Amino acid sequence: MNETHVLKAWGLILRGYQPVLSVEITNRCPLSCPGCYAYQPNHVGGTALERIAEYTGQDLVAGILGLVARRRPLLVFLVGGEPLVRYRELSILLPQLCSKGVYVEVVTSAVRAIPVEWCQLQKLKIVVSIDGLQPEHDVRRKPATYERILANIEGRRIVVHCTVTGQMARRPGYVEEFIDFWSRRPEVYSIRMSLFTPQVGEVREEVLSPEDRRRVVGELDRLRENYDKIRLTTKMLDAYLKPPASPDHCIFSKVTGCVSSDLKSIVLPCQFGGTPDCSQCGCVATMGLDALGRVTLARLRLASIFAASFRIGSLVSRVRQALSWTSSPLETLPGDSVPTESD
Numbered sequence: 001m002n003e004t005h006v007l008k009a010w011g012l013i014l015r016g017y018q019p020v021l022s023v024e025i026t027n028r029c030p031l032s033c034p035g036c037y038a039y040q041p042n043h044v045g046g047t048a049l050e051r052i053a054e055y056t057g058q059d060l061v062a063g064i065l066g067l068v069a070r071r072r073p074l075l076v077f078l079v080g081g082e083p084l085v086r087y088r089e090l091s092i093l094l095p096q097l098c099s100k101g102v103y104v105e106v107v108t109s110a111v112r113a114i115p116v117e118w119c120q121l122q123k124l125k126i127v128v129s130i131d132g133l134q135p136e137h138d139v140r141r142k143p144a145t146y147e148r149i150l151a152n153i154e155g156r157r158i159v160v161h162c163t164v165t166g167q168m169a170r171r172p173g174y175v176e177e178f179i180d181f182w183s184r185r186p187e188v189y190s191i192r193m194s195l196f197t198p199q200v201g202e203v204r205e206e207v208l209s210p211e212d213r214r215r216v217v218g219e220l221d222r223l224r225e226n227y228d229k230i231r232l233t234t235k236m237l238d239a240y241l242k243p244p245a246s247p248d249h250c251i252f253s254k255v256t257g258c259v260s261s262d263l264k265s266i267v268l269p270c271q272f273g274g275t276p277d278c279s280q281c282g283c284v285a286t287m288g289l290d291a292l293g294r295v296t297l298a299r300l301r302l303a304s305i306f307a308a309s310f311r312i313g314s315l316v317s318r319v320r321q322a323l324s325w326t327s328s329p330l331e332t333l334p335g336d337s338v339p340t341e342s343d
């Protein structure tokens with residue numbers, strides 16, 4: 001993210017729009033990863049993703065283009081379920097989104113081959129989730145095994161995204177071995193590291209203890225010196241150790257509108273849905289924006305400037321909706337709990 005992007009995002013916030021849109025483009029996934037938040041029974045409005053309707057074909061393409069036209073995001077995350085279930089639709093949609101100047105990230109397990117032509121799209125990032133070294137990953141994420149991923153990304157350019165679990169954190173040297181393996185792959189130009197984010201009260205092996213968290217963050221701090229594909233700032237590392245206190249304090253959740261596969265249900269309070277435990281949040285995007293909020297400008301933290309801007313934007317959006325100037329672009333104002341879009 002550069003200064004121009006920050007200024008554009010700020011302008012959108014002031015006008016009552018959320019600069020980031022995350023869309024669960026399908027409710028289907030051939031994987032069944034332990035700890036997957038999308039298939040939690042209360043993921044969206046008390047319902048699991050597989051019970052939400054979905055669109056296919058031209059309806060899906062038109063539906064997402066319509067959402068983008070109304071919400072005007074700078075960046076769109078296409079998530080699932082597994083987005084590659086809808087690879088035909090994506091092959092039509094992605095060039096259209098990119099040609100409109102929208103940055104797009106497709107977050108996938110790479111369970112099937114990534115179409116080669118997608119790599120020609122300058123504004124597209126393909127983010128492949130790889131959770132651990134082969135023995136553990138293959139158990140957690142079959143049928144998207146290492147063998148399959150390596151075949152499906154051959155000749156492509158991808159970002160690797162890893163969610164560090166408690167099991168990984170507790171094995172000395174594991175994180176370094178993972179980063180070393182993927183840093184050497186020519187297809188990989190960046191590696192993102194998240195920490196497992198549980199729901200409130202969730203007890204499972206994936207959850208990191210405070211000690212696990214400190215150890216992993218210390219290791220990432222050391223590794224960033226030697227591996228230039230992990231781009232972590234000191235402020236981001238600080239954010240992993242002290243995540244936003246609540247959705248209200250989370251810049252990422254405020255700037256991101258999350259829409260489920262029926263293209264109208266809103267996932268609240270953030271992409272995790274349900275009741276995520278902010279005090280244990282480990283989402284790399286959240287940490288990136290939290291780090292930005294820690295930057296000081298004229299003795300004011302950017303987080304305070306953003307908070308004031310969200311309030312103004314919220315007001316502007318309400319006035320616009322009341323006067324019906326447009327077709328309600330920001331249905332979920334920061335702090336609202338509106339469950340569905342009004343159109």
Ligand code: SF4
Binds near residue numbers: 029109
């Ligand atoms: S690939 Fe993603 S959506 Fe599918 S089960 Fe795994 S975590 Fe959930």
Ligand code: SF4
Binds near residue numbers: 246277278281286
């Ligand atoms: S769980 Fe993380 S991303 Fe979600 S609202 Fe809390 S801090 Fe933000």
